[in-house]
Amino acid sequence: MKLKALFLPLSLVILIFLFLPVFSILTGITPIQYIHSLKDRQIVSSILLSIELSFFATILVLILGVPLAYLLARSKFPFKGVLEAVVDIPVMIPHVAAGIALLMVFQANGYLGEFFKKVGISFLDTPYGILIAMMFVSSPFLINSAKEGFKKVDERVEFVARSLGASPLHTFFKISLPLARKDIVNGAIMMWGRGIGEFGAVVIIAYHPMTAPVLIYDRFTSFGLNYALPITALVVLISIAIFIVIRVLNNLEK
Amino acid sequence: MGYLEVKNLHLKKGAFELRNINFSLEKGDFLAIIGKTGSGKTVLLETLTGIHKPKGKIILEGKDITNTPIEKRGIGLVYQDFMLFEHMSVKENLLFPKNRDINLFNRLVKQFDLEKLLLRKPKSLSGGEKQKVAIARAILSKPKLLLLDEPLSSIDFGFRYMFLEFIRDIHKEFNLTTIYVTHNLKEALNLSNRCGVLINGKLLQFGQTGDVLKNPKNSAVAKFLGYKNILDGKLVGLKDMLFSVSPYNICVGDCGDFKLDVELVSLIKKEAGFLAKVRAKSELFYIFVREKPPKQFKVGFKKNDMVVFEK
Numbered sequence: 271m272k273l274k275a276l277f278l279p280l281s282l283v284i285l286i287f288l289f290l291p292v293f294s295i296l297t298g299i300t301p302i303q304y305i306h307s308l309k310d311r312q313i314v315s316s317i318l319l320s321i322e323l324s325f326f327a328t329i330l331v332l333i334l335g336v337p338l339a340y341l342l343a344r345s346k347f348p349f350k351g352v353l354e355a356v357v358d359i360p361v362m363i364p365h366v367a368a369g370i371a372l373l374m375v376f377q378a379n380g381y382l383g384e385f386f387k388k389v390g391i392s393f394l395d396t397p398y399g400i401l402i403a404m405m406f407v408s409s410p411f412l413i414n415s416a417k418e419g420f421k422k423v424d425e426r427v428e429f430v431a432r433s434l435g436a437s438p439l440h441t442f443f444k445i446s447l448p449l450a451r452k453d454i455v456n457g458a459i460m461m462w463g464r465g466i467g468e469f470g471a472v473v474i475i476a477y478h479p480m481t482a483p484v485l486i487y488d489r490f491t492s493f494g495l496n497y498a499l500p501i502t503a504l505v506v507l508i509s510i511a512i513f514i515v516i517r518v519l520n521n522l523e524k
Numbered sequence: 525m526g527y528l529e530v531k532n533l534h535l536k537k538g539a540f541e542l543r544n545i546n547f548s549l550e551k552g553d554f555l556a557i558i559g560k561t562g563s564g565k566t567v568l569l570e571t572l573t574g575i576h577k578p579k580g581k582i583i584l585e586g587k588d589i590t591n592t593p594i595e596k597r598g599i600g601l602v603y604q605d606f607m608l609f610e611h612m613s614v615k616e617n618l619l620f621p622k623n624r625d626i627n628l629f630n631r632l633v634k635q636f637d638l639e640k641l642l643l644r645k646p647k648s649l650s651g652g653e654k655q656k657v658a659i660a661r662a663i664l665s666k667p668k669l670l671l672l673d674e675p676l677s678s679i680d681f682g683f684r685y686m687f688l689e690f691i692r693d694i695h696k697e698f699n700l701t702t703i704y705v706t707h708n709l710k711e712a713l714n715l716s717n718r719c720g721v722l723i724n725g726k727l728l729q730f731g732q733t734g735d736v737l738k739n740p741k742n743s744a745v746a747k748f749l750g751y752k753n754i755l756d757g758k759l760v761g762l763k764d765m766l767f768s769v770s771p772y773n774i775c776v777g778d779c780g781d782f783k784l785d786v787e788l789v790s791l792i793k794k795e796a797g798f799l800a801k802v803r804a805k806s807e808l809f810y811i812f813v814r815e816k817p818p819k820q821f822k823v824g825f826k827k828n829d830m831v832v833f834e835k
Contacts, residue, residue: 426603427607429594429607433600434622435595448611
């Protein structure tokens, strides 16, 4: 009881710290300003661009990162820790530095930029640039969450499935993936949300077309807080609404 | 050649080792592998299933399956905690096996009394119901060999006898060659015609169940089987041996083929008498007595009541 009495005020402090800024943004503008913001084509298109590109980045990491997460959860091999550290690098480094690093690789004469240039894809100031920036900085959220999800699936369930005649691939899709689904979807939501909000890496590789965070920065530096607040409030509101809906759907049992 | 031949099976898994496992089963045999927790029973089943890569050979129906992938072996495995697919209904679990046959499904659903459970998720089932679903699912894969890993350990004590009957009936009806792992001697005796004693990764004895239980090959097996009074002895004309006499087969007084003077060490009260711990020279052993014995007295036992085994 004494412990709870000690922890409760401490918990309240951190909860207020987390909630108050969001609350102040949401209540910082009037309903009429919300409606005006929704009529501002630049605001709407920047929000849609952020949501859309972060969604595609998440889909790409679902395709490429979930298999990696499964391997990391199930396999034992030398230097596995190094591989896990590689996955975590984007979380550890400053996001502006991540943007510079991506620029080195994806600029026209970079390691991969040259190859993509041949197939007609350029990354500087294009949606592709935004996409890879979002992928790079937010993929650890999805990969690590999926890895934890697969770890929670008892390997013996997979053995039993195989003893019933299922191939390893069939076992993965019918048993492991559905059982780890909650963690994978939660990781995808985290990645998507992180992607929508990504600024540092995006601003280096593609200032244009403007994503919502870049537009917020642009309006704040050019016109001040009053001009930045409506789009900020709208982005926060839309993000929270989407995440609540997906989380509720994911947590609903069939 | 037997239906299942296991030859010189060896597996190292961390600090644990399965060492030189050899046995052979005929079609329809029911083998009980008994041993304490940690003796390697589950690892042995998993190795037969193909989960671990051992040295040695596993031959099933004349075909070497040592390196065959799990899904192509035709070996059904039921773990003690069932490993049902929690995200699927009971029906989806039962219809998961690749070899499923809808007629067999209908028959088993009826026979196992699963109709009412079909749409439920495993989470909502009792231990006994999970057990039935897990065994039915394994049978629906039409296995050549069925492996049961302590299947009664999650069943309430009161229902265990019922499940023993259930497993015996299933084995009989489908003539399924079965390996059943347990640490419970009664279960082994009730179900199996073959028995193996696995201790510290070694199959110390294998044979007809009755033979194994009555004639332990060595002191480790005898101790595991619950033999009391394991004593040193020397058979005339033979090497040094160990022997055991049940406390209930030792008589008090000038009786039996072998006679000993003993000294009373302690007494434990039992329902119809006392279990007396006694000393003869340096050996300590137990005898059952109806009345409190004096400090020093004579005991004896018959030659036929001795079980002799290797040191």
